Amino acid sequence: MLKTAATLYRYHHRILLAVMAAGLNLSSHANYFLKCLQTLPHQYTSLDTNRLTVAYFCVAGLDVLGRLDALDAPRIIRWVYAQQVLPTAAGAPGGFRGGPFLGGEFCGRPANSSFDSGHIAMTYTALALLAMLGDDLSAVDRTAALALVSSLQDSSGAFSSTAGGESDMRFVFCAAAICTMLGDPGCSSIDVDAATSYILASQNYDGGIGLGPGMESHGGSIYTAVAALTLLGTLPRLPRANELVHWCIHRQLGGYQGRPNKDEDTCYSFWLGASLELLGAGGMSDRVAIGDFASRCEFKHGGIGKCAGNHPDVLHSYYALCGLSLAGWEGLSRLDARLGITRRASISAGWLPMPNADSACAECDEAQSHAMEDLSLRHASDVKVALEQPTAGYAPPSFIESSFRTKVEYERWVASGRALPSQ
Amino acid sequence: MKLADVFSDLEPLEQNEGPQPVVQIAATPQFVEVMGYFRRVLVNQEFSQRALQLSAQAIALNAANYTAWQFRRRCLTELHAASSEEQRLAAWRDELEFCDEQCRNNMKNYQVWFHRRACVEQVGEPQKELQFIEEILAEDAKNYHAWGHRQWALRTYSLWADELSFVERLIKEDLRNNSAWNQRYYVLQHTTDIKSPEVVKAEIAFASKWIEIEPNNDSSWAYLKGIVRPVGYSAYPEVQQMCERLAAGALDEAAGPTQEGDASKICLNALSLLVDILQAQNTPKGTARAEALCKQLQRLDPIRINYWIWRAQQPRAMG
Numbered sequence A: 001m002l003k004t005a006a007t008l009y010r011y012h013h014r015i016l017l018a019v020m021a022a023g024l025n026l027s028s029h030a031n032y033f034l035k036c037l038q039t040l041p042h043q044y045t046s047l048d049t050n051r052l053t054v055a056y057f058c059v060a061g062l063d064v065l066g067r068l069d070a071l072d073a074p075r076i077i078r079w080v081y082a083q084q085v086l087p088t089a090a091g092a093p094g095g096f097r098g099g100p101f102l103g104g105e106f107c108g109r110p111a112n113s114s115f116d117s118g119h120i121a122m123t124y125t126a127l128a129l130l131a132m133l134g135d136d137l138s139a140v141d142r143t144a145a146l147a148l149v150s151s152l153q154d155s156s157g158a159f160s161s162t163a164g165g166e167s168d169m170r171f172v173f174c175a176a177a178i179c180t181m182l183g184d185p186g187c188s189s190i191d192v193d194a195a196t197s198y199i200l201a202s203q204n205y206d207g208g209i210g211l212g213p214g215m216e217s218h219g220g221s222i223y224t225a226v227a228a229l230t231l232l233g234t235l236p237r238l239p240r241a242n243e244l245v246h247w248c249i250h251r252q253l254g255g256y257q258g259r260p261n262k263d264e265d266t267c268y269s270f271w272l273g274a275s276l277e278l279l280g281a282g283g284m285s286d287r288v289a290i291g292d293f294a295s296r297c298e299f300k301h302g303g304i305g306k307c308a309g310n311h312p313d314v315l316h317s318y319y320a321l322c323g324l325s326l327a328g329w330e331g332l333s334r335l336d337a338r339l340g341i342t343r344r345a346s347i348s349a350g351w352l353p354m355p356n357a358d359s360a361c362a363e364c365d366e367a368q369s370h371a372m373e374d375l376s377l378r379h380a381s382d383v384k385v386a387l388e389q390p391t392a393g394y395a396p397p398s399f400i401e402s403s404f405r406t407k408v409e410y411e412r413w414v415a416s417g418r419a420l421p422s423q
Numbered sequence B: 001m002k003l004a005d006v007f008s009d010l011e012p013l014e015q016n017e018g019p020q021p022v023v024q025i026a027a028t029p030q031f032v033e034v035m036g037y038f039r040r041v042l043v044n045q046e047f048s049q050r051a052l053q054l055s056a057q058a059i060a061l062n063a064a065n066y067t068a069w070q071f072r073r074r075c076l077t078e079l080h081a082a083s084s085e086e087q088r089l090a091a092w093r094d095e096l097e098f099c100d101e102q103c104r105n106n107m108k109n110y111q112v113w114f115h116r117r118a119c120v121e122q123v124g125e126p127q128k129e130l131q132f133i134e135e136i137l138a139e140d141a142k143n144y145h146a147w148g149h150r151q152w153a154l155r156t157y158s159l160w161a162d163e164l165s166f167v168e169r170l171i172k173e174d175l176r177n178n179s180a181w182n183q184r185y186y187v188l189q190h191t192t193d194i195k196s197p198e199v200v201k202a203e204i205a206f207a208s209k210w211i212e213i214e215p216n217n218d219s220s221w222a223y224l225k226g227i228v229r230p231v232g233y234s235a236y237p238e239v240q241q242m243c244e245r246l247a248a249g250a251l252d253e254a255a256g257p258t259q260e261g262d263a264s265k266i267c268l269n270a271l272s273l274l275v276d277i278l279q280a281q282n283t284p285k286g287t288a289r290a291e292a293l294c295k296q297l298q299r300l301d302p303i304r305i306n307y308w309i310w311r312a313q314q315p316r317a318m319g
């Protein structure tokens, strides 16, 4: 009986997947992301300082669903640039803040106090958002953003969230991702050896990796560690990579759990699925079981929760879809596991090389179509949703308005994220 | 007293959403009022008692407001720049108490735990921390932040003395508590030579005891493997003997097909470690037997079939 199932699985998983994929209500999830991108109820005030991250999950989710066409991209690009912290002097740190929660005019602007500074995770999500939406990052102050990143590295090799904030593995990943995204592929802005040492020192007796040296192995910290090593170019230095593969693959119960003896949780199909892919073991998961678990966590009005019966949230909705994409499901864009965005976005931003459609792939005869898939958005015909336009009009504050002759000029300036022109 | 009266001299600073907000949060009037004054206080760099209280209100509304936590640290430092040592200590003790409550309310929040560290550094009474973490762990025995904080206190202030017995108690309470197993390794790593034969022997005995009680427990098996692998399996034959014995259910049925109902009784962890041990022997016989076990695991552990195919092909993978 078991043998039959295994054989069937091995040779016919593609057929099974096609059947499974039809079970997930993808259009309801697109609607869910669009809704969250608009307004969240007051119970979500704990996200007030991380709104960029919420936007990232929604836009990235739509990208995986191939539904970026439903968005007003310039509107979101403008909003993202408004969160940019412009440097107060040459060489001063910049980056992005998590939202407009510190007040000040709506535009990329210098800090309005010593408490108003760039946040490394928000900077990563801002750059990812801009790339997904097709912006060329020309209005990002690259020097200032990289200055922020290098200023946040501490003597252990790890990075802090903000100046004076907590430091751990998450922000090592953010640092490596920002360097890659800002065209510093060797990460010369940071101390690569120190960052690598910190990651290697966090590998545990069980082969897994914790959030810092000595801390328990955890699916989330493993992803940030492995993705960081990949981006830093130092993954070959990881001494016990096969033990790490063993740890990761043993977290699959059906869905993945984040630590031994914990419950399954949809987000780990991304954290661990992506880690396995980066470790060269992407095909090892049981794809059907991942699909099964995700469909049990699906909410009928859209969104996916962390487990069955739980309310959906944007993080789990996005990572569950990513987990399905990594597992080879049809109908979802393929991922750049290093950066947590679609391959399409990475290729168009120049962070991944253009796939060579002519080169024949030994294992699959679909190299050509995969290449095309990477470059184009698929438009599922059953999804028809458009972002509602807000009804309230907006007038820029008069002191800003007076600096511009026309509204177009003003909007262009807002989108540019540059400082206010001198009067 | 109303907020508007306390801050009657200040103009609230509005949040500017721009022409078309994204991910707008429908804030309550209270949230808008508190944040309006808080933004103004930040811009004015006002380090006062009323500002400190205001930041507590901002935190009550959003404990993930990293700026509010950062402000509190700065505010306390500035407020007591000229205070006596006694006054300064008293203020930070109050802050630690504030933190107690916040940690309990927001157990999974990064900022509050980081802030707690700063308070302990100021107050310098780390002993209390172990007691506090124990209370948190009583509610959530696998809380990642609490364990991280505990490790920090242990190593920063060398509080190792009773930690091993504390950990053992937690394992007794729940032998599947992987955080406690990790902590055991952490303590030994910092207080002993973890590769010495005495420690290895003792830890094999410790792990084996819990494996005998519950053979299907990833935590105890991973611990056993983590202790023995670095020093070599060959020096400790008792590990292989235990694996052979606990895998016997699977080995017996090698001739015939397993009944589906028996699958749960078979100790996959024992079979898996046996593969590691046999492959590490690096002999034709060991490798051949490991390959046969991998084939068996493909059937017994079908969710990892691809992994076991790979392990059969890579006899040096764990070398």
Ligand SMILES: [Zn+2]
Pocket (backbone or CB within 6 Å): A265, A266, A267, A268, A306, A316
């Ligand atoms: Zn999760």
